[in-house]
Amino acid sequence: MNGELLQTFWPLGIFIIMLCVIGLYCLLATYNLIRALLGLELIIKAVTLLIIAVGHISRHTALAQAMVITFIVIEVVVMTVAIGIVLGIRSHNDSLDVRKIRMLKG
Amino acid sequence: MVNTIDTIILVCMILGALWVVMTRSLLRAAIALAFTSAALSILMFRLSSPLAAVFELSVCTGLVSVLFISAIGLTHPSTREEKAEHKVERLQRFKYLPFIVVAVGIALSFVAVKLSLRLPPPEIESDVPTVLWNLRPMEIVGQVIILLSGVFGVVILFKETGAK
Numbered sequence: 241m242n243g244e245l246l247q248t249f250w251p252l253g254i255f256i257i258m259l260c261v262i263g264l265y266c267l268l269a270t271y272n273l274i275r276a277l278l279g280l281e282l283i284i285k286a287v288t289l290l291i292i293a294v295g296h297i298s299r300h301t302a303l304a305q306a307m308v309i310t311f312i313v314i315e316v317v318v319m320t321v322a323i324g325i326v327l328g329i330r331s332h333n334d335s336l337d338v339r340k341i342r343m344l345k346g
Numbered sequence: 347m348v349n350t351i352d353t354i355i356l357v358c359m360i361l362g363a364l365w366v367v368m369t370r371s372l373l374r375a376a377i378a379l380a381f382t383s384a385a386l387s388i389l390m391f392r393l394s395s396p397l398a399a400v401f402e403l404s405v406c407t408g409l410v411s412v413l414f415i416s417a418i419g420l421t422h423p424s425t426r427e428e429k430a431e432h433k434v435e436r437l438q439r440f441k442y443l444p445f446i447v448v449a450v451g452i453a454l455s456f457v458a459v460k461l462s463l464r465l466p467p468p469e470i471e472s473d474v475p476t477v478l479w480n481l482r483p484m485e486i487v488g489q490v491i492i493l494l495s496g497v498f499g500v501v502i503l504f505k506e507t508g509a510k
Contacts, residue, residue, distance in 0.1 A: 251348040254454045255356040259363055261450050262443065266367040269439045274417060275367075278375055281410070282363050285386050288402070296393040306477040306485065308390075308398040312405050313489045317496030319410055323417045324503040330421055 252293045259286035273326045273336045277319065284315050352392060359385040364447065368440055370433060372418045380411040397474045 259282060266279030288308055295304020326336065333341050348356070362382035366375045383406040390399035478486060 248348070250459055251353075252356070253459075254451055255360060257454060258360055258447050258451050261447055262360070262363045262367055265440075265443050265446065269443075270367075272372070274372055274414070274421070275375060278366050278379055278414070281379055282366060282382070285359075285363075285382060285406075288398075289386060289389065292390050292393050292395050292398060295395065301394050302472065302474050302477045305395045305398040305474045306482060308395070309401050309474070309478070310485050310489055312398075312401050314492055316405055316409060317492050319413060320496055321499040321503070323413055324500050327417060327420055328503055336421060 249293060249297050252289075256286050256290050256293070259283075259289070271338050273329065273338060274323075276338075277322055277326065280322075281315075281319070284311075288312070352389065355385050355389050355392070359389070360447065364444060367443060370429070370436060372421075373415065376411055376414040376418060379414065380407050383407040383411070 263279045263282030263286065266282065267276055270276050270279065288311060291304050291308050291311065295301045329341060330336055359382050362378050362385060365378035366382065369375050369378060383402060387399045387403040387407065390402055
């Protein structure tokens with residue numbers, strides 16, 4: 241990516257980094273398991289936007305779209321299994337608060 | 347590359363993401379995630395990636411939101427005392443987030459990034475089906491394996507225990 245192209249990409253890059261910061265803050269600050277998954281989703285959205293933006297700039301949109309489609313499939317599977325695990329944890333502990341999960345401690 | 351409409355969509359995305367994190371209700375957070383995802387799909391369409399935009403709109407905005415809303419529906423709502431207790435605690439934890447995001451945005455807008463990376467020759471690939479089926483067929487196999495492992499994972503998670 242040369243300097244000129246990076247100049248055109250950078251405004252988009254700022255928003256991608258901001259989205260990542262929001263997702264990371266959510267992951268770090270929340271105690272609720274479902275909200276942690278929502279934070280993870282936000283980071284995934286930022287990465288998806290990054291792939292599409294870079295594909296658009298480098299004029300490899302077909303390759304970028306193919307990668308994003310694979311990425312979306314992985315995202316859905318990860319979220320489905322993670323929600324299943326969260327519901328399992330909730331049925332064992334009767335709470336979604338990570339501070340009240342004691343199964344793996346001690 | 348980024349014009350006014352793109353900027354408006356990007357700002358909507360950031361506001362939606364902030365809404366996901368800041369709102370107290372999990373249901374509203376899931377709806378805000380759907381809104382963020384819809385904004386992302388519009389942006390993908392504008393960045394000349396229509397097929398990925400359709401996938402994002404149907405799968406991420408539709409399916410993942412339904413998954414989250416179903417999961418939230420299966421959990422019991424908080425009591426009034428818990429809500430009052432969490433309200434103050436949440437405000438303490440998340441009150442800095444909008445300022446941090448704005449500060450990061452302003453700081454990055456002053457950063458002059460200088461990288462000199464070589465671009466690959468453009469448009470070796472013709473279209474998405476050609477890439478997926480002809481150039482990268484193993485990706486399809488990988489997707490099938492991932493989907494099957496997800497299905498088996500969910501089956502194992504919700505499997506009833508045997509006869510007692």
